[in-house]
Every structure is written in C-alpha cells, then in structure tokens.
Amino acid sequence: MHSPNMKLRIAILALAGLGAAAASIQTEQNEGHGIAQRAAWPNGPFVTDGRWIRDASGVNLTYAGTNWPGHADVMIPEGLQYQSIATIVSKVKSLGMNAIRLTFAIQMVDEIYANSGKDITLEKAFVQALGQANGIKILNQVIAKNPIFNASTTRLQVFDAVAAELTKQQIYIHLDNHISKGMWCCSTDDGNSWWGDKYFNTTNWTRGLAYMADHAKSWPGFVSIGLRNEPREPTTSATSKATYNWQSWYTFMKRGAEAVHTANPAPLIFLSGLSYDTYMTPVVQGTALSPGTEKFSKADFPGYGNKLVIEIHNYETGATSCPNLQNNLYKNGFQALTPSAANMFPVMMTEFGFAMDASTWKGVYASCLATYLPAQKAGWTIWVLAGSYYIRSGKQDYDEDWGLLNHDWSAWRSPGYINGALLGMVKNTLS
Ligand SMILES: *[C@@H]1O[C@H](CO)[C@@H](O)[C@H](O)[C@H]1NC(C)=O
Ligand SMILES: *[C@@H]1O[C@H](CO)[C@@H](O)[C@H](O)[C@H]1NC(C)=O
Ligand SMILES: *[C@@H]1O[C@H](CO)[C@@H](O)[C@H](O)[C@H]1NC(C)=O
Ligand SMILES: *[C@@H]1O[C@H](CO)[C@@H](O)[C@H](O)[C@H]1NC(C)=O
Numbered sequence: 078m079h080s081p082n083m084k085l086r087i088a089i090l091a092l093a094g095l096g097a098a099a100a101s102i103q104t105e106q107n108e109g110h111g112i113a114q115r116a117a118w119p120n121g122p123f124v125t126d127g128r129w130i131r132d133a134s135g136v137n138l139t140y141a142g143t144n145w146p147g148h149a150d151v152m153i154p155e156g157l158q159y160q161s162i163a164t165i166v167s168k169v170k171s172l173g174m175n176a177i178r179l180t181f182a183i184q185m186v187d188e189i190y191a192n193s194g195k196d197i198t199l200e201k202a203f204v205q206a207l208g209q210a211n212g213i214k215i216l217n218q219v220i221a222k223n224p225i226f227n228a229s230t231t232r233l234q235v236f237d238a239v240a241a242e243l244t245k246q247q248i249y250i251h252l253d254n255h256i257s258k259g260m261w262c263c264s265t266d267d268g269n270s271w272w273g274d275k276y277f278n279t280t281n282w283t284r285g286l287a288y289m290a291d292h293a294k295s296w297p298g299f300v301s302i303g304l305r306n307e308p309r310e311p312t313t314s315a316t317s318k319a320t321y322n323w324q325s326w327y328t329f330m331k332r333g334a335e336a337v338h339t340a341n342p343a344p345l346i347f348l349s350g351l352s353y354d355t356y357m358t359p360v361v362q363g364t365a366l367s368p369g370t371e372k373f374s375k376a377d378f379p380g381y382g383n384k385l386v387i388e389i390h391n392y393e394t395g396a397t398s399c400p401n402l403q404n405n406l407y408k409n410g411f412q413a414l415t416p417s418a419a420n421m422f423p424v425m426m427t428e429f430g431f432a433m434d435a436s437t438w439k440g441v442y443a444s445c446l447a448t449y450l451p452a453q454k455a456g457w458t459i460w461v462l463a464g465s466y467y468i469r470s471g472k473q474d475y476d477e478d479w480g481l482l483n484h485d486w487s488a489w490r491s492p493g494y495i496n497g498a499l500l501g502m503v504k505n506t507l508s
Contacts, residue, residue: 118247121300122343124383127421128414130345140249140425140456141506142176143169143481148255148262150206151467152185153235158218159485166242168482169462173503177248178427178458179239180255183285185232196231206468215467233292244298252289253303257282261469263353265312272329273317279329286333287340294341301345303388303427304333307353323359324369326351331377338381346381347388354390356409363419373420387413390428399445406449414453426450430460430479438494447498451505464490
C-alpha cells in the first residue's frame with residue numbers, strides 16, 4: 078500500500094517542479110533510511126494553498142471517507158455494542174477510505190467542566206441516555222465487544238481508543254462539532270440551530286472547541302476540525318433568530334477559529350454555511366456579509382488564514398438532472414475550487430447520503446455525486462457509517478436505513494452500492 082503511494086508522491090512532486098530536494102526526501106523515506114519523523118503519516122500539520130490541502134512536504138491531498146457519529150445522547154462513537162473498534166475501522170479501511178468525520182457534542186465537554194474537570198464514566202453516560210436497565214445492558218455489550226473498556230472508562234477514553242485505531246490504520250481524523258446538546262441532529266426547532274439558541278451557548282461552544290482541539294493533540298491522526306455542523310435558522314428562539322445572518326456568522330466563525338487555533342495551531346479548520354451548510358456563496362464570491370458591508374477576508378484569521386477549508390452539505394436526493402445539481406453545487410460553494418472565486422479554498426462535501434437499498438444509488442443524485450466529486454478532486458465524507466444508533470429521537474437501537482453498515486455493523490447494507498459505486502468513487506478521488 079505504502080510504496081506505490083510514495084512513488085506517486087515523487088511523481089507529483091517532480092511534475093509540480095518542486096525540486097529534487099523534496100523528491101529525494103520522499104525517495105529516502107521510500108527506501109527506509111530517510112527522515113522518518115518528517116514524512117511519517119499523516120505528515121501534518123496540513124495547510125491550504127488555494128484550492129488544495131497540502132501536507133508538510135507540500136504534497137496535495139484530499140479526503141474520501143465517512144461520518145462516524147459520536148454526538149448523540151450517549152455522546153460516544155456509535156456501534157460499539159455490536160462490534161469492536163478495530164472491526165469497524167477495518168471495514169472503513171477496506172473501502173480504501175482515508176478519513177473519518179468523527180462528531181461530538183459540546184455537552185460532553187460541559188459535563189466535564191460541571192464535574193470539576195472529571196470526565197463522565199460510560200456507566201453514567203449509558204444510564205443517563207438509555208435508562209438504568211437498558212443502559213447497563215448496552216454498556217455490558219460494549220464491554221463484551223471491546224474488552225479494553227469497563228464501566229468506569231470515560232467518554233473521552235472511548236474517543237481516544239477510536240482515535241488510536243484510526244491512527245493505527247492511517248485514517249485521518251476530522252473532528253466535527255455536530256451539536257451542543259447530545260442528541261440526533263438537526264432541525265430548526267431543536268434548540269441547537271444557531272448561536273444563542275436554547276442549548277447553543279456561544280461561550281460553552283468556544284470552550285468545547287478549545288477543549289477538544291487541545292485534547293486531540295494526543296491523537297497523531299488528528300488533522301482537522303469542523304467548527305459547527307449545519308448552522309440553520311432558529312425558529313424557536315427570537316433572540317437567536319435576530320442574529321441569523323452572514324454578518325453574525327462571520328463574528329462567530331472568527332471566534333470559533335481563534336479558540337481552536339489558540340488551543341492547537343495544527344488542525345485545518347472547516348467552515349460551514351447557512352441553511353444547514355448548503356451554501357457559502359458570499360464567502361466564496363467575496364460579497365458583503367449581509368446585513369453588514371464587511372467582506373470575508375483570510376486576513377481576519379491572523380496566522381491561520383491558510384488553515385481554512387469550506388464544507389458543504391447536499392441532500393438534493395430528488396434531483397432529476399445532474400447538470401442542474403452540478404450548477405447548484407458550483408454556485409453554492411464549489412466555485413471556491415476555481416480561479417474565478419474571490420476566495421479560493423479546498424472544498425469538502427462532508428455530508429451527502431441516501432437510502433442504502435438495492436437501487437437508490439443508481440439514481441441521478443447518487444450517481445451524479447459519484448462522478449462530480451472525484452472529478453473536482455473535492456474531498457467528501459458520506460453520511461453515514463452507522464448501521465444503527467444507541468438511541469435516536471427517543472427510540473433505542475434505532476435502525477439507520479441510510480447507514481453503510483447493516484443493523485449490527487457486521488456487513489454492508491447495500492453491497493450493490495459498495496461494489497457498484499462507492500469503491501470506485503474512493504479510488505477516483507484519491508488517485
Ligand atoms: C494534486 O494536484 C494535482 C494538480 O496539481 C492533481 O492533478 C491531483 O489530482 C491532486 N491530487 C489529489 C490527491 O487531489
Ligand atoms: C477501565 O478502563 C480504563 C481505560 O478504558 C482504564 O484506564 C482503567 O484503569 C480501567 N479500570 C479498571 C477498574 O479496570
Ligand atoms: C454551559 O456549561 C455549563 C457547565 O459548565 C452548563 O451548566 C450549562 O448548562 C451549559 N449551557 C448550555 C446552554 O448548555
Ligand atoms: C453562556 O454560558 C456562560 C457560562 O458557561 C454564562 O456565563 C452565560 O451567561 C451564558 N450565556 C447565555 C446567553 O446564557
């Protein structure tokens with residue numbers, strides 16, 4: 078796996094005319110007597126350069142991966158009552174994927190602060206989320222499948238174990254602040270929709286981002302973090318709704334980015350747009366951030382303007398025309414990959430997804446994205462790895478029919494999609 082990759086890197090460096098020196102570092106590394114530290118996976122910290130993400134050697138890269146939720150009621154990564162962490166990560170690896178978008182809730186960090194800096198145990202987390210009887214039952218299943226854990230293992234120790242396995246299997250870790258209160262996301266009336274909404278306290282948010290960015294310093298595979306998943310109009314809080322605009326968005330993004338960068342200057346920082354992160358047009362086109370007149374400028378992120386990546390979500394699952402869908406994506410943010418953008422960025426589609434049945438993947442939406450994203454060399458993480466959730470919207474052991482995996486996370490839910498499209502999409506993105 079590793080050698081052809083290194084050879085490809087040499088070829089790219091040579092083509093890019095970056096000089097013999099850089100190429101020889103890679104060659105030495107390839108021959109096993111080079112500067113191991115310098116070129117060791119993931120060879121971060123990453124930076125951005127126009128539309129590309131570059132590793133510490135200047136080689137461009139992108140992500141092809143999937144979402145592994147850890148932000149719901151229990152606030153640990155899902156699926157561990159059915160499979161070991163190593164089994165789940167191996168499944169991701171078998172697709173050739175190189176990235177996981179690992180989601181977390183701010184509430185997890187709030188509870189650490191509320192508990193005098195001490196993290197919550199798995200026993201407490203499961204009982205809190207599933208009730209006494211089921212909480213203990215599922216906890217015991219988790220421990221049976223993952224004997225490194227016990228009832229007093231903490232939530233962050235579970236994240237640490239997931240991160241360690243992802244690192245071992247060389248899968249980039251992208252942390253994503255998915256929500257404030259740990260629960261299924263997202264709606265305009267869930268209290269988590271926008272800064273100032275019922276559960277979405279801005280101070281708790283920056284504190285949580287800083288805490289996780291700092292904590293993840295101990296994860297070698299940690300390379301990036303998303304400041305907030307799917308900002309959206311808060312329909313149940315008038316005070317929060319009053320700031321639902323691009324001008325306030327900019328204030329919050331600068332605050333969040335600063336919190337992350339101060340805590341840990343290494344990771345890339347992903348920015349999500351309004352309306353469930355479906356568009357970033359004013360940022361890309363450099364137009365006024367309404368209702369104000371200020372425009373987006375990387376100079377407003379002093380010392381880390383070269384860390385910013387745009388993430389876009391798309392769920393136009395009913396699309397009937399691939400050209401129309403592509404036009405929408407271009408207008409909504411993918412223009413940032415082109416020199417016509419006022420502000421160029423790497424762009425990642427960190428969420429798209431659809432029912433994992435026998436045929437949906439053959440439709441316009443799924444097949445369009447399967448060709449469009451690799452053709453743009455845009456990164457992506459499909460929603461969602463999970464075959465089921467500990468609990469979702471009050472229902473325990475909730476079956477996820479959009480999950481790549483089946484209910485007990487043992488096999489692909491739609492082998493037709495995996496073999497007919499997803500494997501090729503990964504390959505075409507990373508080749
Ligand atoms: C790196 O950049 C080159 C163009 O400079 C492009 O052809 C190649 O696909 C990029 N690699 C990745 C992994 O995106
Ligand atoms: C429980 O597991 C954690 C790691 O997950 C470990 O640090 C701790 O020592 C274990 N406790 C017991 C009582 O085995
Ligand atoms: C903020 O965190 C504190 C604990 O430090 C918690 O008591 C409070 O409920 C949190 N605020 C929100 C809105 O969740
Ligand atoms: C947010 O939480 C902080 C403490 O974490 C508190 O001081 C502040 O008043 C809260 N803000 C709102 C709007 O509730």
